[in-house]
Amino acid sequence: xxxxxxxxxxxxxxxxxxxxxxxxxxxxxxxxxxxxxxxxxxxxxxxxxxxxxxxxxxxxxxxxxxxxxxxxxxxxxxxxxxxxxxxxxxxxxxxxxxxxxxxxxxxxxxxxxxxxxxxxxxxxxxxxxxxxxxxxxxxxxxxxxxxxxxxxxxxxxxxxxxxxxxxxxxxxxxxxxxxxxxxxxxxxxxxxxxxxxxxxxxxxxxxxxxxxxxxxxxxxxxxxxxxxxxxxxxxxxxxxxxxxxxxxxxxxxxxxxxxxxxxxxxxxxxxxxxxxxxxxxx
Numbered sequence: 001x002x003x004x005x006x007x008x009x010x011x012x013x014x015x016x017x018x019x020x021x022x023x024x025x026x027x028x029x030x031x032x033x034x035x036x037x038x039x040x041x042x043x044x045x046x047x048x049x050x051x052x053x054x055x056x057x058x059x060x061x062x063x064x065x066x067x068x069x070x071x072x073x074x075x076x077x078x079x080x081x082x083x084x085x086x087x088x089x090x091x092x093x094x095x096x097x098x099x100x101x102x103x104x105x106x107x108x109x110x111x112x113x114x115x116x117x118x119x120x121x122x123x124x125x126x127x128x129x130x131x132x133x134x135x136x137x138x139x140x141x142x143x144x145x146x147x148x149x150x151x152x153x154x155x156x157x158x159x160x161x162x163x164x165x166x167x168x169x170x171x172x173x174x175x176x177x178x179x180x181x182x183x184x185x186x187x188x189x190x191x192x193x194x195x196x197x198x199x200x201x202x203x204x205x206x207x208x209x210x211x212x213x214x215x216x217x218x219x220x221x222x223x224x225x226x227x228x229x230x231x232x233x234x235x236x237x238x239x240x241x242x243x244x245x246x247x248x249x250x251x252x253x254x255x256x257x258x259x260x261x262x263x264x265x266x267x268x269x270x271x272x273x274x275x276x277x278x279x280x281x282x
Contacts, residue, residue: 004231007226008227008231008239010223010226010227011223011224011226011227011230011231013220014221014223014227015224015240015242015243016242016243017215018216018220018246019242019243019246019247019250020211020216020250021212021216022247023247024212025208025212027208028205028208028211031199031205032205034085035077035081035191035195036195037212038077038078038081039184039187039188040198040209041209041212041213041216041217042073042181042184042217043188044184044213045180045184045213045217046176046179046180046181046184046218047181047184048214049173049174049180049218050177053171053173053177055174055177056178057178061169064162064168065181066182066186068162068166068179069178069183069185069186070182070183070186071155071156071159072155072163072179072183072221073182073183074186075151077183079148079149079152079155080096080148082152083095083145083148086142086144086148087146091135091145091146091149092145093133093135093244094127094130095153096149097130097131097241097244098149099153099237100123100127100234100238100241100277101127102153102154103160103161103233103236103237104233104234106157106161107161107234110161110162111161111164111233113232113233116280116281118276119277121276122274122276122277122280123234123237123238125269125273126238126241126269126274128266128269129241129245129266129267129268129270129272132262132265133244133245133248133266133267134247160237161233163225167229172223172226173218175222175225176221176222176225179221180217180218180221234280234281235277235281238273238274238277239274241273242270242274245266245270245271248267
């Protein structure tokens with residue numbers, strides 16, 4: 001399957017923007033719990049897109065919208081935050097970077113695709129690059145945290161494969177609206193039960209939520225699901241390595257964090273893995 005450069009570039013915008021989540025959350029939303037941020041990121045953006053697109057699911061797509069919303073939004077974010085709470089950031093990031101590798105095997109089973117050794121190698125190289133980027137020598141392990149990270153990676157990997165397999169009969173924006181709304185609605189009772197009260201947002205909080213919701217959810221998920229429909233699953237999933245890469249680079253630029261030789265090597269491996277994955281599918 002020949003990879004179109006414009007499709008690849010547009011799809012890559014999504015994980016690059018997602019890489020800003022840590023910076024925006026810590027700098028603009030310090031008083032909010034991660035689960036509240038996840039719900040506020042998904043639900044308002046989804047409802048806004050529904051109002052704009054004016055198209056609800058029909059028939060079997062009601063069920064599929066909630067299944068995909070749960071896999072790509074609710075379950076993924078819940079497991080992500082469980083992993084983030086129980087693991088050091090580097091360990092959590094490395095565990096979650098297994099998603100492209102999981103996609104490779106799920107695509108072979110669910111989409112009857114051919115398992116390409118070069119694609120598997122590219123995913124392993126990318127995981128190694130992420131490990132060099134974010135893993136610290138004194139990182140500790142936690143069985144529940146690792147299990148949650150793998151569950152989150154598997155959830156979004158399965159959601160991506162099913163989105164490709166089902167091929168929605170609507171535009172990427174409408175498809176995004178369905179998933180963000182259903183995923184946000186599934187998160188709402190969890191937030192109300194766990195957090196009970198949402199802080200009154202300041203101007204700074206609102207700016208952070210606008211970025212995470214409108215840009216980091218509505219726009220980026222639309223580009224992501226567009227890419228899922230046009231590119232090979234392994235190529236799309238390999239772009240997820242750009243998220244931790246972006247987070248590290250933003251920390252270097254805006255937070256004064258340093259880049260070690262190992263991290264620079266990790267950057268080279270991440271870029272190389274994306275190139276290799278694209279070559280494997282040409």
